[in-house]
Amino acid sequence: MTLLDGLSLLSIASGCFFFVAGSVGMLRLPDAFTRLHALTKADSAGLGLLVLGLGLQADSWWTVLRLLLIWLLVLLSSATTCHLIAQSALRRGAALRRGDNDE
Amino acid sequence: MPDLVIVAPILVPLVAGVVAYVAGRLRRGVAIAVAVLQLPLACGLAWEVLRRGPLHYEVGGWSAPLGIQLYADGLTALMICMASIVELAVGVYALGYFEWTERESQPSDHTPPGPSATGPAATGTTTSESAKRSRGGSFWPLSLLLAGSLNGLFLSGDIFNLYISLELLTLAAVGLIGLAASLDALAAALRYLLIAVVGSLFYLLGVSFLYSLYGTLDWQQLAMRFEFDFVSRCAIVLLVLGLLVKAALFPLHFWLPAAHGSAPSPASALLSGLVLKAAFFVILRLWFEVFPHPRLALAGQLLGGLGAAAILWGSLQAIRQRRLKLLVAYSSVAQIGYLFLVFALASDPAVAWNAWSGTAYFMLSHACAKSAAFLAVGSLQLAARGGEIEDVTGAAADHPVTVYAFALAGVGLMGLPPSGGFVAKWLLLRAALESHQVGLAIVMLAGGVLAVGYVFRVLGRAFAATDGAPQRPIPRLMQWTPLVLALVSVGLGLVALQPLELLRIGAPFAPSSSAQSAGLSEQAGLGEQAGLGEQAGLGEQAGANP
Amino acid sequence: MRGGRKTADRTENTDEGIRSKAYSHREVSTMSPVLWILDALFCASLLGLAWQTLRTRDLFKAIVLYIVFGLMMAMAWARLDAPDVALVEAAIGAGVTGVLLLSTLGTLSAARGEGSQRGGAFASAVPVAGLVTGLVGCLVGVLAVAVWQLPVESPGLSAAVEARQEESGTSNPVTAVLLNFRAYDTLLELTVLLLAVLGAEVLAGSEAAGSEAAEGGVAAQETAPRQETGPRQETGPRQETGPRQETGTRQGPDAQQERPPAADRDPVLRGFVRLVAPAMIVVAGYVLWIGGEAPGGAFPSGAVLAAMSFLLMLARAEEGPRLSRRGGRWILVAGLIVFWGVGIAMLAAERRFLEYPVPAAKGLVLLIEAVAAVSIAATLVALYRGGRLVRRPRRTVDSEFRS
Amino acid sequence: MTTGTLYALCGLGLFGIGLGGIILRTHLLHKIIATNVISSGVFLVLVALADRTRGGRPDPVPHAMVLTGIVVAISATALALGLLRRFYRETGRCRLPEPGSLAPGSLAPGSLERWSPERRSEGGDAEKGNAEKGNGEKGNAEKGNAEKGNAEKGNAEKGNGGEASGGKGDGCRTW
Known part of the structure; x- marks a missing residue:
């Protein structure tokens, strides 16, 4: 196992950790906004680390570029979705209480 | 050009369906033109099959395991002829039907709204008016696509292609039921859709088993490779179960009466006359030509038993109904039962040909008779402004032609001579008696008697003295089309020889010529055994050298 | 064991990067115990998701679970070496189905101003449920035995496909099967889509007294004109639209959230759409083009285009090119027309139906796919909008179209 | 057990779960989801069984079949959802009546009550x-x-x- 492999493994593992943490947060946190917070963390940081890990393994720059593109798109869309959900939750007055069916 | 003969029955209606979808006001003309065109196309196919024996056509030029093969034998040709006859009649009838229903309902739209209908409702009616027009309009592309899918199904030589055809039929049928826009129709369409989709998925699961076992989807290749092992038996169960739901055999028939009873009458005629037959056709094909095995006999007995139960149950329910269309729909439940008797009867090779050809003939004559019955009932219902059997009281005075059409269709349903139904039942009865399955023979006779019961319930009311209020006039088209179709169903009894000869080509059973000719000459009263023998010989020859 | 199958025999004439992405797991697919356990876990989670989807009473939860299930299915396809299926499953199986389900739920629960709707009880009493479970269990058990008994190797047709690949005009075997060897199936499949649109249109459009009403008795329970009073009305989004519906397109995947038409003034969403929509068109084109050689093709491409349209609708930016209703219909059937046209042209050239000449095959396949992709996208949008591609007909068009 | 067999069994499981769901759940949206689960199961069986080919390459024919199947499934789903919306709009309910009870002629006098009021209250919400x-x-x-x-x-x-x-x-x- 080379150093590159090790780094890649580390990065992927920590990415997975973010995803797990995000999922746990999604399930455990009390209201829509904090849950969103957890989710977007998983999306941005977790996926970023995964992309990093995979990019280290990729055999061409072309692939790295595409991985980055994927990450960028997910960042964009998750930010937008998060914004929309939060806005709609605000409007519905779902703030800071335990919502069963909000998101 | 002979190749065109086999592609055209699929190509023409499907393309016309697409054209009708975009054609706007031309759609009616397109639909009728195609319906008229289809009859010569079907006859051309039958002629080619008679002349050259079973036809094969490799779509895209790829041979069977890789590509899809179209296949036409006598049974296919007969089915396509059946479909084109019924579609033509229904198309012509629908011309009158939709025009009339639109015209009839328009004045009431324009009347000042009653107290319940306030301002918004009034705008609602204008919306509804245009919607209604386009709805009548949707009938044409739907029925054309239905026609094309049916022909595609009859011609298909590929079990996965059959799956798609079945789904096409399902969706087209749901659209047609939905045209009625009544609440019954909505609920019935939903139930039918869910059930039919699950049925298709059962079928598809069976297909996946067969494919993974034999590595081909072509049913003729399957037939050659078929082994009767455990996995194959599971596949048979899945395929047949899925198709049984669509063919509405007795315990699985529960969706049928509501669906066929609530669709617009032309749609009911198509659904009852043709779509049910399509699923049965696939079972018939697979059972006798792909999986034939002595050990299927027991399962065949089971299906036959269910068929017998369907005859009794459907007929009794039909007698109990208060609504005209439900009566006719339950009659379909019963008549489907007759078709399934073949699986019990054909287990005896000596009578297999009689049973099989009788069943095929039954499909043909029932398609005509049942469609005619639905069309006639649709006219009566419109004329009487009500769908109850009570409502048609005295209809015979105002609409003799329509009532006569229903009576003639009833003759076909009851199986009285000289109708096509009689020929079919005769063949089936002989098969039952010769294979000593007296029970089935009794059920068949009982079914005939019960059919007399429900047909005469309607006729009795129609001929009863009327209590005054004259019925609405209905367009000529809607009076005469059912009559013509009913006459065809009766006439089928007189020209039984040609269709039966057609059936012979590519049939799974070698006709046992003695029983065949004896049976036919007796019933048809023709007494030209020699001629028949000759014809049979010719047919066999034609089958032998394509 | 799948160890035997490897990538060695693939004709590698395409972009290496894509290959290694799409088929990368093949290298590791020797059946190690670890992998086996992972597979088993994966299957278990699929089953668990399906179970939860159908068990939960909260319909919103059920739909979300179903979407997750669809995405997991996409991964299962990838695991089973079916990247083409994975693409379509993710886009159509999970994505579009999810959108349709959610928007329907929106209509259902909008009536009561609730965010979610209870799914109601199970159909029957415990003994019946037990009986059903038992029967289904028996059926599945028997089938499982059958699967178990299947020979380890299936005959399959991969060799046959490979042998004729050269003549098919495409080097992606799935595209070859879909658009050449079994093109007839695909043609019928496009017809299925058309029928669905037709049916949806019939259902959404027929508000009026039915023909059965005129026929008499069959209880013609007519719908209220859309402007009904009653509890359903104060809701935001309505899904069904008659031909004259003027309220535009407020509903989106999150229609049940009762959003006021805020998207107009929502700069974030608009900005996002402005950025992403062109990219999606490029992606759709790329997926279409690459379908000739690698996973992709008309269906995923059409799904991407449809997704873009949903986004545009969500951002209320859909005005775009003005279309008449008839124009919309032409777009819906364009794929079918081209497909049939090619088939008939082959007949006219004394070939068999859909028998492409080998040198022209590539071009024809691409032509059919390109048009079909647009039609598929249009169809998916139309299905979402109750059978019509064009929602707001101008009056003139509407009256012209009334025949 | 090969991967193919494992996934085929999983597909059968999905088939069974979906089948149970479509029979036992009453809400039409649930039934529609259940048909989709069934179809996913069938598709999984189809591909998984064909995954066990000799040559080593996956068999593209079942893949094409499943692609077709997915499209057919979405068509049927969309149509069913259209029907459901329409049905809901006109009746305010999301359940099918008992077979035959809606078909006017076959309705026994008491059977209307049999399904409407109790079903109505069964959702548990006013x-x-x-x-x-x-x-x-x-x-x-x-x-x-x-x-x-x-x-x-x-x-x-x-x-x-x-x-x-x-x-x-x-x-x-x-x-």
Whole structure:
């Protein structure tokens, strides 16, 4: 196992950790906004680390570029979705209480 | 050009369906033109099959395991002829039907709204008016696509292609039921859709088993490779179960009466006359030509038993109904039962040909008779402004032609001579008696008697003295089309020889010529055994050298 | 064991990067115990998701679970070496189905101003449920035995496909099967889509007294004109639209959230759409083009285009090119027309139906796919909008179209 | 056990779960989701069984079949959802009546009550009841229109008379 492999493994593992943490947060946190917070963390940081890990393994720059593109798109869309959900939750007055069916 | 003969029955209606979808006001003309065109196309196919024996056509030029093969034998040709006859009649009838229903309902739209209908409702009616027009309009592309899918199904030589055809039929049928826009129709369409989709998925699961076992989807290749092992038996169960739901055999028939009873009458005629037959056709094909095995006999007995139960149950329910269309729909439940008797009867090779050809003939004559019955009932219902059997009281005075059409269709349903139904039942009865399955023979006779019961319930009311209020006039088209179709169903009894000869080509059973000719000459009263023998010989020859 | 199958025999004439992405797991697919356990876990989670989807009473939860299930299915396809299926499953199986389900739920629960709707009880009493479970269990058990008994190797047709690949005009075997060897199936499949649109249109459009009403008795329970009073009305989004519906397109995947038409003034969403929509068109084109050689093709491409349209609708930016209703219909059937046209042209050239000449095959396949992709996208949008591609007909068009 | 077999068994499991769901769940949306689960299961079996080919390459034919199947499934789903929306809009309910109970002729006098009121309360929420009540009223008003189409008697009594004729055993009218 080379150093590159090790780094890649580390990065992927920590990415997975973010995803797990995000999922746990999604399930455990009390209201829509904090849950969103957890989710977007998983999306941005977790996926970023995964992309990093995979990019280290990729055999061409072309692939790295595409991985980055994927990450960028997910960042964009998750930010937008998060914004929309939060806005709609605000409007519905779902703030800071335990919502069963909000998101 | 002979190749065109086999592609055209699929190509023409499907393309016309697409054209009708975009054609706007031309759609009616397109639909009728195609319906008229289809009859010569079907006859051309039958002629080619008679002349050259079973036809094969490799779509895209790829041979069977890789590509899809179209296949036409006598049974296919007969089915396509059946479909084109019924579609033509229904198309012509629908011309009158939709025009009339639109015209009839328009004045009431324009009347000042009653107290319940306030301002918004009034705008609602204008919306509804245009919607209604386009709805009548949707009938044409739907029925054309239905026609094309049916022909595609009859011609298909590929079990996965059959799956798609079945789904096409399902969706087209749901659209047609939905045209009625009544609440019954909505609920019935939903139930039918869910059930039919699950049925298709059962079928598809069976297909996946067969494919993974034999590595081909072509049913003729399957037939050659078929082994009767455990996995194959599971596949048979899945395929047949899925198709049984669509063919509405007795315990699985529960969706049928509501669906066929609530669709617009032309749609009911198509659904009852043709779509049910399509699923049965696939079972018939697979059972006798792909999986034939002595050990299927027991399962065949089971299906036959269910068929017998369907005859009794459907007929009794039909007698109990208060609504005209439900009566006719339950009659379909019963008549489907007759078709399934073949699986019990054909287990005896000596009578297999009689049973099989009788069943095929039954499909043909029932398609005509049942469609005619639905069309006639649709006219009566419109004329009487009500769908109850009570409502048609005295209809015979105002609409003799329509009532006569229903009576003639009833003759076909009851199986009285000289109708096509009689020929079919005769063949089936002989098969039952010769294979000593007296029970089935009794059920068949009982079914005939019960059919007399429900047909005469309607006729009795129609001929009863009327209590005054004259019925609405209905367009000529809607009076005469059912009559013509009913006459065809009766006439089928007189020209039984040609269709039966057609059936012979590519049939799974070698006709046992003695029983065949004896049976036919007796019933048809023709007494030209020699001629028949000759014809049979010719047919066999034609089958032998394509 | 799948160890035997490897990538060695693939004709590698395409972009290496894509290959290694799409088929990368093949290298590791020797059946190690670890992998086996992972597979088993994966299957278990699929089953668990399906179970939860159908068990939960909260319909919103059920739909979300179903979407997750669809995405997991996409991964299962990838695991089973079916990247083409994975693409379509993710886009159509999970994505579009999810959108349709959610928007329907929106209509259902909008009536009561609730965010979610209870799914109601199970159909029957415990003994019946037990009986059903038992029967289904028996059926599945028997089938499982059958699967178990299947020979380890299936005959399959991969060799046959490979042998004729050269003549098919495409080097992606799935595209070859879909658009050449079994093109007839695909043609019928496009017809299925058309029928669905037709049916949806019939259902959404027929508000009026039915023909059965005129026929008499069959209880013609007519719908209220859309402007009904009653509890359903104060809701935001309505899904069904008659031909004259003027309220535009407020509903989106999150229609049940009762959003006021805020998207107009929502700069974030608009900005996002402005950025992403062109990219999606490029992606759709790329997926279409690459379908000739690698996973992709008309269906995923059409799904991407449809997704873009949903986004545009969500951002209320859909005005775009003005279309008449008839124009919309032409777009819906364009794929079918081209497909049939090619088939008939082959007949006219004394070939068999859909028998492409080998040198022209590539071009024809691409032509059919390109048009079909647009039609598929249009169809998916139309299905979402109750059978019509064009929602707001101008009056003139509407009256012209009334025949 | 090979991967193919494992996934095929999983597909069968999905098939079974979906089948149970479609039979046991009453809400139509659930039923529609259940058909989709069933179809996913069948597709999984189809591909997984064909995954066990000799040559080593996956067999593209089942893949193409599944692609077709997915498209067919979405078509059927979309149509079913269209029907459901329409059905809901007109009845305010999301469940199918018992087979035959809606078909007016076959409706026994008592059978209407058999499925409407108790199902109505079964959702356990009052709002639904309200929605339906409002709906029912509207339905009556609307019936006036519909019946004019039928009977051409176009006067107000007929509209009100709808309720009376509902007693004739016409499943839809008493809502």
